[in-house]
Amino acid sequence: MAGGTQSDDDIAAEWEAALSEQGGPAAADSADWNASAEPPSARKAVDRVLNQDEVDGLLGFDPNALGLADQSGIRAIIDSALVSYERLPMLEIVFDRLVRLLTTSLRNFTSDNVEVSLDGIKSVRFGDYLNSIPLPAILSVFKAEQWDGFGLMTVDSALTYSIIDVLLGGRNASVKMKVEGRPYTTIETSIVQRMVEVVLEDAEAAFRPVTPVSFSFDRLETNPKFATITRPANAAILVTLRVDMEERGGVIHIAIPYATIEPIRDVLMQQFMGEKFGRDATWEGHLATEIWAARTEVHAVLYDQRLPLKTILDLDVGDTLMLDVKPDALVELRCGDEVLTHARMGRSGEKVAIQIAAPLRPSRTTLAAFEAAGQIRKEAS
Known part of the structure; x- marks a missing residue:
């Protein structure tokens, strides 16, 4: 055939030769292929055709369904992203x-x-x-x-x-x-x-x-x-x-x-009735009791100044650091990095003491839990 294409006879001859090389029952069927009026490639294509039920099953589509039944196949893949929401x-x-x-x-x-x-x-x-x-x-x-x-x-x-x-x-x-x-x-x-x-x-x-x-x-x-x-x-x-x-x-x-x-x-979204996502009075009271009995360190800071690292590295024996503070200045009472209040420096007997000069800063949490914890301690004692 022109253009380098094979005719149907050539395709049939190649198919018969391949079957004869394999031998066995497949070779016996070569006569049937030769007697067929249509090419083997066309017959293979006919054998692969699916009926309507198989197509519907592949796509997960049932024309008799009302749309409420479980779906499968490609239709389930398409619909899953559209109605997939969190469980309640x-x-x-x-x-x-x-x-x-x-x-x-x-x-x-x-x-x-x-x-x-x-x-x-x-x-x-x-x-x-x-x-x-x-x-x-x-x-x-x-x-x-x-x-x-x-x-x-x-x-x-x-x-x-x-x-x-x-x-x-x-x-x-x-x-x-x-x-x-x-x-x-x-x-x-x-x-x-x-x-x-x-x-x-x-x-x-x-x-x-x-x-x-x-x-x-x-x-x-x-x-x-x-x-x-x-x-x-x-x-x-x-x-x-x-x-x-x-x-x-x-x-x-x-x-x-x-x-x-x-x-x-x-x-x-709760897992069970009464699950709490916010304030829990029981845990609040327990935490307040533990905080009330906890020990902490409080520092009295007379003066605090930030210096460049170069200045600190250049310090030598005999250098003087100027403290920009007056004798009657208040000192800061700190717990960690938090400033609690201010106080005055003084002496009590043989020890250096401080006198509270301002009320404590209000807590960011309510005092109801601490009062409840204090009441529990009084009743326990």
């Missing part, structure tokens, strides 16, 4: 407490056997969560007054119809309830709103040991586009609560943007 241990404790409170409250609300469980807490992008909400669903927007932020609570259709069925006297059917695509009626939205208010009341009680907060109901929406409370790219915490009522039940999703809980982020 105290938040898990708060929602565990919410599960216990909500179990009792929903039992009283429905007069039925209700079990609430925590399916998980994860970080998601708010826009991805809105796009993954299965419709129909009721979305409730609530406001955290002290945090000056909003949250979103989603009640899926299965739980909505289950609550309505229980409260309006429906029988307990073992068959799966059919989800209708019609809009919700006023009675249905009123019942769900009342249930949402019950959940918000328990959420306030769950957060109370950590920080006081008031969750106020804002509005109900059935279209996710009208329930946007933050930018779609912002991260949010998604809490999934499963409510089971014997053969019925559903899921409640609580989405709280990270911007909403930012005022209490330091508190939520």
Whole structure:
């Protein structure tokens, strides 16, 4: 062929020669390659083609998923940097407490056997969560007054119809309830709103040991586009609560943007309830007691002058250093490099003494701890 390229026959001949040199079963298949109408290189390319399922598995994409399942492959690598945020241990404790409170409250609300469980807490992008909400669903927007932020609570259709069925006297059917695509009626939205208010009341009680907060109901929406409370790219915490009522039940999703809980982020980073990041009265009292009993050296400095190193090296026997100080000048009382107060030089019997001429400089710490330590010492003695 012109241009130095090989024809298909030449490629086939080289392939047959390579197989014949290897011998064995591979050589027996050379006739099949020669009989083939297409070149071996083209057949190899056809054998490497992946089907759609294999491509979806490689990319970690499932068209039937709602976006809430664990992802893998290249999609997980892309999304991991977008929703990877610090862990908040105290938040898990708060929602565990919410599960216990909500179990009792929903039992009283429905007069039925209700079990609430925590399916998980994860970080998601708010826009991805809105796009993954299965419709129909009721979305409730609530406001955290002290945090000056909003949250979103989603009640899926299965739980909505289950609550309505229980409260309006429906029988307990073992068959799966059919989800209708019609809009919700006023009675249905009123019942769900009342249930949402019950959940918000328990959420306030769950957060109370950590920080006081008031969750106020804002509005109900059935279209996710009208329930946007933050930018779609912002991260949010998604809490999934499963409510089971014997053969019925559903899921409640609580989405709280990270911007909403930012005022209490330091508190939520605690490892356990009551962990202290600031003042500790017990340690303060112990430290004050030890400082009160510690021994330290105090120096009375009559005169202090800084000289160049060259002047000091040139000093010789008989040289005189002039002290620029008067006879009635005050001396400094120092503890290390800290100046405590000033005093006057004098004599008491056979010893040189000083008389305090000014009060001590105020301490940078409060004296409450030292007073408490002194009281403890008096009681101990």
